[in-house]
Amino acid sequence: MSTQTSRTDWATPLWSASENGHEGVVRLLLAREDVSPDKSDNSGRTPLWSASSNGHEGVVRLLLAQDNVTPDRPDNDGQTPLAIASTRGYTEIASLLQSQTTAVSSMD
Secondary structure, eight states: OOSSSOOTTSOOHHHHHHHTTOHHHHHHHHTSTTOOTTOOOTTSOOHHHHHHHTTOHHHHHHHHTSTTOOTTOOOTTSOOHHHHHHHTTOHHHHHHHHHHHHHHHHHO
């Protein structure tokens, strides 16, 4: 199966690994040139959104280290990774996302 071809349930392997906190798998997939770390599912949720919503700090750090990940990209309901992490009480992840979002905003 291609790493970018969606399964019948729309999730890419990177999205699924991010959702489940599989840091080793995420690291391996990010090393591939054919993997887009900012690709969203049908709900507009990216691997970063998914990892943030499930409290997977290690995966969040791996994804934020990628140049082509948008840290403040909202899902189809307008909820950003920072908002979902904050809502669910993942304060360390929220701090990481806040610092990334601030850094990106200051570059604009």
